[in-house]
Amino acid sequence: MKLPYIGSDLDGTIVKNSDFKILDETVNNINEYQNLSENKLFVVTGRSLQNIKYYIKQLNIKLPVVCSNGAVVLDPITWEVYYEHLMQKEIIVDLINYAIEHDLDISLYTPTSVCSLTVAERIKTYKKLYGHYPDDCQPDFILYQNYHQLLEDVKKDTHKIIRVMYSLDFTKELEKANNLKKYLESKNLYYPSTIIQSRFLIDAMPKGINKATGIKKWAEIMKVDLKDIHVIGDNNNDFEMVSEMPFGLAVANASEKLKKAAWKVIDTIENNGVGKYLKELISKG
Secondary structure, three states: OOOOOOEEEEEOOOEEEOOOOHHHHHHHHHHHHHHOOOEEEEEEEEEEEEEHHHHHHHOOOOEEEHHHOEEEEOOOOOOOOOEEOOOOHEEEEEEHHHHOOOOEEEEEEOOOEEEOOOHHHHHHHHHHHHHHOHHHHHHOOOEEEHHHHHHHHHHHHOOOOOOEEEEEOOOOOHHHHHHHHHHHOOOOOOOEEEEOOOOOEEEEOOOOHHHHHHHHHHHHHHHHHHHEEOOOOOOOHHHHHHHOEEEEEOOOOHHHHHHHHEEEOOOOOOOOOOHHHHHHHHHOO
16 A cells, blocks of 8 residues: 655644644544554654654654754654754844843744743643653753843854744734734744744744745655655645645645645544545545
């Protein structure tokens, strides 16, 4: 049975934004696909490796994963980094200073982890949601007491930074979010955004780096033709991946922009859209 490779987004596509869990039916369908295809399903996510350790184990992911919206390709088992696109230190310093000046919640992503404050919104959210997971699936972040300590380590090149993420309250900080986007545009940066629960998550990355470039780098590393990869997403940071790949799919709960650009629209995450699509592929052989 010849089955395609499946590059799936997580949040909003197979991981529910409400509780960060995957439907049992979806888990079962994915694992059946993994068994029949020799583990051809992999992850393409905006998250760091630390935030997906549980899903890697749950979904039996063996192939390299694309993390941080295409800035990293790495082995989920050995953590070997096959590809990374680093940001310029001067830009990172400016982004941290902007966060300090405007009282913004910011996290810095390395190829394998996240640098942030102990009181950061995302850190507290992940610890709350993943606290019941086994020890080997717990995220292990690099935490600081204040931004000035983090800034000093960035200046000393302590960390290799590939992406910066801001977390804002969607109901109270829309003006801040709009001003932030204008600032990132002035810095000539790519700034995909997603809305998860009540948070507005805005990335800052070099232009030209996105999930599509990550998939292409993945295919180059794995020596796989892009026509043999089906990609699935739901949000703005999936647009390039879904629109540029030969077989780009969107779940029915995706943004209208993404659905219009998709080769095919499948059922919603709540109705096991990805699982149903995998079953369809299996039935066709």
